[in-house]
Amino acid sequence: MIPFSDLRKLFPLKAGAKSTIEFVELSPDKQPKATKMLTLVVKGKETFSLGGCKYNVLAVKETFKNGAGETLDTFTALYAPDLQASLARRYDEGTSTESVNGYETIKPLAE
Template identity: 65%
Template sequence: MLEKPGISSEFRPAPGGMVAVANRYQSDSPQTQYLYAGLIEVFRDSDTGRLSMIPLGDLKKLFPLKAGAKSKTEFVRLSSKKAPQGTETLALTVKGKDTYRLGDCKYNVLVVGETITGESGNVIDTFTALYSPDLQAVLARRYDEGNERAKRGGVREDQAAGAMRRLRPTANCQPAEHQPRRRRPAATA
């Protein structure tokens, strides 16, 4: 569960490698998302409409993610409100590993660049996801890639469904103040 005042997101495993996310907003209608491996959105439903991102390739081949990995997957965006506008491409680049602190816990994350482009190469969205493979969840997004969101608000971190939230501790929680220290290799003579 990721939450902050007025917003909560509950993550649950679903069949087929999916993670179901139930987003509840204090001032807006609830939203349901399905994300493949907790990273790639393939379906969203709310009172404002439905959206499906139909992959034209095998998403299973992208996982498990590793530092340095790069991939491109074509999608067709289907909406209940308008016809498809052609294919889109999702480019993933795993920039490296990091730890991310939420509340009293630190989580191991992969720093994943995500860029969605249209058929003509126009950038639709670009951001960096801080993705926890253990939790199968994006703990934060950074909009610092020079896109319109970044131009309007600078660097902003948020979780996929809204603003940054506190994570209720789970079995994967590593208390921030008790992080194991990296040992230096023993000096050899």
């Protein structure tokens, strides 16, 4: 993805913050067709357990739309500011099909 705005302005994330970023998606096989939009809404703070550890995370709703404004994907990312990483994604939030897909453990890249 190539954003058309400075992503450094998004951080640090704070509860209640809302940002919209226009970007183009790149693929090695084809030329980009059109721009897309990503809206980030920081809904609040939570605690998320990963393995035997608990992390303070921000719940960030991410909504991707195409150039025509049609929603392509939406989920809530659980972002750990201390790690500067998303630990999980929550889909279908608030419904009977709600699910959380996250890492099982965090390990260093090189041991």
